[in-house]
Amino acid sequence: MSHFGRTGPPDITDTYSLLVLNITFRTTADDLYPLFDKYGKVVDIFIPRDRRTGESRGFAFVRYKYADEAQKAVDRLDGRVVDGREMAVQFAKYGPNAERIQQGRIIEKVSRIKGSSRSRSPCRRYRDDHYRDREYRSRSRSVDRYERDRYKRRERDYRRRSRSHSLSPDYDRGRGRGRDTKHHRRSPFDSASPPRRSLSPYRKESPRRSLSPKKRSPEKRSHIERSPTPRSRSPLGRAMDSRSPSPHADEE
């Protein structure tokens, strides 16, 4: 996605990946490109996003073609304030497939040997949450907070997704926004250029019209609500629809 219009990793054979942390959730590859490109040949910029919500996770990967340029970028851009936050630039420790890399360069190809790719926990980000209760209970406080925070985020995402059956409206909306980058691109990385800041009046309005429920004055509303049907106030009282469980509510 965050490539030159292509999908998937382009060529990580002789590239040096930098891990950019502490960037804002609105920062895109287009924002980072001009900064990193000044210090060397940037091959690719990838910002991991949430698969459910599509939002940025707050960090990015910048691939350089040469190590010296990557090192220079780390030295110059580490601590640089972008969008109000200090981003931390450092060499990546792991590759796309959890391979061990040195100075951003992959020195160990993904070995299919079982036991070899032990490294960190497998799929710890996608593990289910049913068995985590007893797990995090035995954790220390610091870790507990750490785990809880992570779960809080995931819970939020999962909850929104669990509401829908198959097609979530928000998911469709997120994708629709990303596909809007067909008019023009300002950088080789046309990844996701959402008009976050320069929001022109061309913004699409939501299906829900600006219908304020409190638009009507209390008097009018009372009047309308009181006589939706002329026969509602029949002297018998029983003639009313069975929607009024409490007859005294009419007196108010």
Added chain:
DNA sequence: GTTGAGCGTT
């Protein structure tokens, strides 16, 4: 609209 430790995609 929010959040803030961390290591990545067709």
